[in-house]
Amino acid sequence: MHRLLFVDIFDVVRYRLHRMRKKLKDELENRNTVQEYVCPNCNRRYTAFDALQLISPDDESFRCESCRAELVAESDKRAAEEMGDNDDNARRRRREKLKDMLQKMEVQLKPLTDLLNRVKDLPVPEFGSLQAWEARANAAGRAANGDPSANDSSRSSQGQGYGGTPMPFLGETKVEVALSGVPVKDEDSKPDVSATTMKVLPPWMIKQGMNLTMEQRGEVKQELKTESGSTANQHDDKKSKVNDKDDEKSIQDEYLKAYYAALLQRQQDQEEAAKRNQQESANTDNISSKMPRQVGMKSKREDDDRDDGVEWEEAPTAGNANKTYKMHDLNIEAEPEVSGEDEDDIDWEEG
Amino acid sequence: MFFHIVLERNMQLHPRHFGPHLRDKLVAKLMKDVEGTCSGRHGFVVAITGVDNIGKGLIRDGTGFVTFPVKYQCVVFRPFKGEILEAVVTMVNKMGFFAEAGPVQIFVSNHLIPDDMEFQAGDVPNYTTSDGSVKIQKESEVRLKIIGTRVDATEIFCIGTIKDDFLGVINDPGASS
Ligand SMILES: [Zn+2]
Numbered sequence: 060m061h062r063l064l065f066v067d068i069f070d071v072v073r074y075r076l077h078r079m080r081k082k083l084k085d086e087l088e089n090r091n092t093v094q095e096y097v098c099p100n101c102n103r104r105y106t107a108f109d110a111l112q113l114i115s116p117d118d119e120s121f122r123c124e125s126c127r128a129e130l131v132a133e134s135d136k137r138a139a140e141e142m143g144d145n146d147d148n149a150r151r152r153r154r155e156k157l158k159d160m161l162q163k164m165e166v167q168l169k170p171l172t173d174l175l176n177r178v179k180d181l182p183v184p185e186f187g188s189l190q191a192w193e194a195r196a197n198a199a200g201r202a203a204n205g206d207p208s209a210n211d212s213s214r215s216s217q218g219q220g221y222g223g224t225p226m227p228f229l230g231e232t233k234v235e236v237a238l239s240g241v242p243v244k245d246e247d248s249k250p251d252v253s254a255t256t257m258k259v260l261p262p263w264m265i266k267q268g269m270n271l272t273m274e275q276r277g278e279v280k281q282e283l284k285t286e287s288g289s290t291a292n293q294h295d296d297k298k299s300k301v302n303d304k305d306d307e308k309s310i311q312d313e314y315l316k317a318y319y320a321a322l323l324q325r326q327q328d329q330e331e332a333a334k335r336n337q338q339e340s341a342n343t344d345n346i347s348s349k350m351p352r353q354v355g356m357k358s359k360r361e362d363d364d365r366d367d368g369v370e371w372e373e374a375p376t377a378g379n380a381n382k383t384y385k386m387h388d389l390n391i392e393a394e395p396e397v398s399g400e401d402e403d404d405i406d407w408e409e410g
Numbered sequence: 411m412f413f414h415i416v417l418e419r420n421m422q423l424h425p426r427h428f429g430p431h432l433r434d435k436l437v438a439k440l441m442k443d444v445e446g447t448c449s450g451r452h453g454f455v456v457a458i459t460g461v462d463n464i465g466k467g468l469i470r471d472g473t474g475f476v477t478f479p480v481k482y483q484c485v486v487f488r489p490f491k492g493e494i495l496e497a498v499v500t501m502v503n504k505m506g507f508f509a510e511a512g513p514v515q516i517f518v519s520n521h522l523i524p525d526d527m528e529f530q531a532g533d534v535p536n537y538t539t540s541d542g543s544v545k546i547q548k549e550s551e552v553r554l555k556i557i558g559t560r561v562d563a564t565e566i567f568c569i570g571t572i573k574d575d576f577l578g579v580i581n582d583p584g585a586s587s
Contacts, residue, residue: 093558094519094569107506108558108569110505110519110569111508111517119501121505130505
């Protein structure tokens with residue numbers, strides 16, 4: 060898949076133009092040339108590399124090694140004489156050519172430089188990395204399949220678009236790098252956190268606010284353990300282990316289904332509640348403290364299980380957005396979690 | 411640019427040094443012989459950081475001296491064309507100025523000094539901008555770009571420029587005093 064990184068291509072083109080121009084100009088102005096010196100007396104030539112040997116100890120000027128006459132810098136000589144021999148003519152022709160080239164470059168590349176100047180102060184569209192794009196496409200697909208929270212793409216583009224502000228080329232690229240370096244999931248820490256909550260939590264980490272899901276989790280875990288233990292006792296061969304795993308898997312699948320169903324239910328409830336609240340608060344002339352407090356309560360409860368989510372919760376759409384997030388995040392996690400089950404199983408058996 | 415490299419050298423040692431401290435004697439002699447020298451290929455040997463291996467000695471016919479092949483690690487400093495260096499000005503004249511970056515001598519000719527800097531003769535010859543805000547004189551610290559190196563077997567001499575972006579005086583002793 061081919062993709063132009065606009066941020067980079069913009070910088071690259073500008074840099075190349077700059078280099079071209081600089082190279083020509085440098086040569087025109089003799090910038091990187093080695094100065095030459097001539098003895099006016101015997102015409103012996105020296106270069107700047109000989110400088111160390113040329114300094115005369117008494118007056119710190121450059122002296123000819125053979126006749127001690129004071130040396131003259133080549134360019135000065137040329138300026139003084141103006142018209143010179145063949146060598147000078149060739150050099151002048153070269154200069155003409157360079158000047159010509161520089162001028163041609165300015166003229167012929169003008170459309171490009173004009174375009175660049177026009178684009179210079181505009182924010183660059185950020186398409187993110189390939190993974191980010193895929194994740195967004197997937198999320199969009201999922202959203203189309205009945206998930207009401209279709210705000211994913213807009214949100215993730217928001218996330219990358221920190222640099223919606225004009226001009227910070229480097230800043231933009233930086234954001235992009237961070238994205239491609241880290242799996243897209245981590246972009247908004249939430250799915251990650253929910254993934255960890257899906258794993259077995261040690262008892263001391265389970266707080267009240269974490270409600271039924273975690274409790275259920277604990278129960279299921281115990282069930283699995285006893286069951287696997289008993290079946291292993293009964294058959295005592297390796298086949299049973301495979302069966303166990305299947306059993307566990309199906310149990311977990313069911314558990315997941317139930318979990319999502321419960322969550323969906325809860326989310327819908329909350330949405331309705333939120334709607335009601337909004338209507339209420341609108342009706343009661345919006346006593347400013349009321350809405351925020353209720354929203355705050357809810358988000359606080361969520362804060363308890365996820366510490367880093369706080370920033371996201373300040374989305375303008377307040378309470379509603381929280382819940383849609385949650386649902387959506389769980390959906391994202393659903394597949395990885397199921398596929399990652401085997402590892403979990405092994406952990407449990409060994410433990 | 412600095413490099414940490416492994417070099418080899420054949421050391422000749424007089425038999426009177428032979429004894430329990432032969433190795434120490436060899437290393438001490440190596441440091442004395444090598445540190446501070448310059449080879450066109452590797453640059454200036456700044457410091458020996460370790461001796462990897464001392465080979466079997468070979469008695470030279472006639473003299474009785476013994477030659478040991480010694481492998482040693484050292485830090486070398488080798489200037490390159492295009493490299494940016496910070497250097498201290500050592501001498502200023504109307505042809506330009508000389509500067510030192512550690513062991514390396516650099517000459518900046520006056521056509522590679524920005525056009526707005528004029529040479530001022532006097533007790534302290536210097537290059538100064540027309541408004542007097544920037545001054546290059548002895549002991550000034552400058553950042554320069556090497557545009558050429560002349561490498562002999564035992565010497566490296568550079569010519570540099572300060573006529574480019576971000577080059578020039580980085581600390582001016584005349585301004586601070
Ligand atoms: Zn001469």
